[in-house]
Amino acid sequence: DAKTTQPTSMDCAEGRAANLPCNHSTISGNEYVYWYRQIHSQGPQYIIHGLKNNETNEMASLIITEDRKSSTLILPHATLRDTAVYYCIVRGHNAGNNRKLIWGLGTSLAVNP
Amino acid sequence: KAGVTQTPRYLIKTRGQQVTLSCSPISGHRSVSWYQQTPGQGLQFLFEYFSETQRNKGNFPGRFSGRQFSNSRSEMNVSTLELGDSALYLCASSLATGDYNEQFFGPGTRLTVL
Numbered sequence: 755d756a757k758t759t760q761p762t763s764m765d766c767a768e769g770r771a772a773n774l775p776c777n778h779s780t781i782s783g784n785e786y787v788y789w790y791r792q793i794h795s796q797g798p799q800y801i802i803h804g805l806k807n808n809e810t811n812e813m814a815s816l817i818i819t820e821d822r823k824s825s826t827l828i829l830p831h832a833t834l835r836d837t838a839v840y841y842c843i844v845r846g847h848n849a850g851n852n853r854k855l856i857w858g859l860g861t862s863l864a865v866n867p
Numbered sequence: 868k869a870g871v872t873q874t875p876r877y878l879i880k881t882r883g884q885q886v887t888l889s890c891s892p893i894s895g896h897r898s899v900s901w902y903q904q905t906p907g908q909g910l911q912f913l914f915e916y917f918s919e920t921q922r923n924k925g926n927f928p929g930r931f932s933g934r935q936f937s938n939s940r941s942e943m944n945v946s947t948l949e950l951g952d953s954a955l956y957l958c959a960s961s962l963a964t965g966d967y968n969e970q971f972f973g974p975g976t977r978l979t980v981l
Contacts, residue, residue: 797871797957797972798910841909857909 758842763862766836772829774861776842779823786845787818789827791838792860798841801827832865839863869894871960871973879979885946888976892939892960898922899941900970901933904955913956916941917963945978953980 759777766772778787788803802809802816804825809816815828829836841860872891880886892899900923901913912925916935933943939960945952955977959970 795974797959797974799972800969857911859907859909 758844758858760840760842760858760861762859763864765864765866766829766832768834768865768867769831772832772836772863772865774827774829774840774842774863775824776827777824778842778844781822781844787816787822787825788843788845789814789816790841790843790857791836792841793835793838798857801840832863834865834867837863837865871958871971873956873958873973873976875976876974877977877979879981880948881981882948882950884948885944886948886978887942887944888956888958888978890941890943890958890960890973892941892958893971896960896962896971897939898961898963899935899939900959900961901941901943902957902959903927904957904975905951905953910957913943948980950980953978 786803786805789801790798791801792798802811802814804816804818806818806822808818816825818825827840839860839862841857843857871893874889878886890899898915898917900915902910903913904910913927913931914921914925914933915923916933919935919937930946933941935941955975957972957975959972961970
């Protein structure tokens with residue numbers, strides 16, 4: 755299973771866009787890129803996922819490079835409530851072993867007033 | 868619709884004791900997965916249950932076990948607790964097994980082993 759690399763921490767001003775990068779250079783053709791976030795003292799929350807096309811939902815946008823070796827999660831107008839640890843995970847959609855992925859440490863995003 | 872609930876939220880035990888954690892999935896969800904999260908580590912998969920059967924298992928020792936009831940509620944048990952078992956234990960539910968089904972996480976149970 756492909757592994758991901760994310761910066762340890764990032765800062766963002768409230769109201770500005772937060773762009774969180776993720777490298778997944780060993781991603782295979784059938785693996786999706788998923789993003790979750792974990793706010794302090796809560797369980798992880800699903801944000802968005804994609805295969806190769808850019809995706810957008812009410813929470814965020816996901817931009818995946820053409821070679822699929824990296825992606826960026828964009829929070830268009832960050833608020834203080836977006837302060838959390840953001841996890842980028844790659845996983846296939848085959849039944850079986852993908853629950854076993856180790857999520858890694860993610861990026862700790864601090865949104866500052 | 869109520870979310871995933873976990874009880875208790877906090878627990879303090881001593882080495883050698885055992886502990887049972889409980890998870891109630893979202894109504895209608897039949898798959899329950901358990902994860903361990905420790906400082907300096909990401910989430911590590913423990914096991915997944917679907918229809919009262921363990922479907923997947925992570926690389927944890929046999930001291931970690933679980934079960935699922937007919938109403939999809941699940942429990943996990945850790946016997947002979949060690950200091951290293953101190954962690955946040957997260958439960959996640961999904962409609963069915965298989966990784967295309969999105970998981971919804973509970974708030975976790977924070978276990979401290981003294």
